[in-house]
Amino acid sequence: MFNKHLIPNAQNLPEGKALTIKVEKYNFLITKQKGQILAYENSCPHQNKPLNKLAEQALDEGGDYLKCHHHGALFSPSDGSCITGPCQGSHLKKAIVGIEQGNCYLLLA
DSSP: OOOEEOOOOGOOOTOOOEEEETTTTEEEEEEEEEEEEEEEEEEOOSSSSOOOSSSGBBTTTTTTEEETTTTTTEEEETTOOOEEEETTTTTOOOOEEEEETTTEEEOOO
C-alpha cells in the first residue's frame, strides 16, 4: 500500500526544470525530462548532502543532467546514475511517481 503525496505544480513544470518538495522527513527533487515527471531523493550518494540549495540549481546549465552543486557530480535524469564526479557508478534513490486525474503524486511505501 502506498501513501500518495501531491506534487504541487508538477503539471506546470517546464521541460528541463526542477522543483524540490519535502514529504515527511525526506526531501525530493522533481524534474521534467522528455515530457516525463521524475522524482529522486534529494541526496547525493557521495556525502549524503542535498544536490542543491535552490530548485533552479538542481540541474546543469543545459537542464539535461541533475547536478550536485557541492562537488559537481552529474546524474542521468532517466535512471539517477552518476555519470561523472566523485560518486561515479552510484545512483540517486528514485521515487515512484503516479498520475491520477491529471495530478502527479509521490507514492511512498
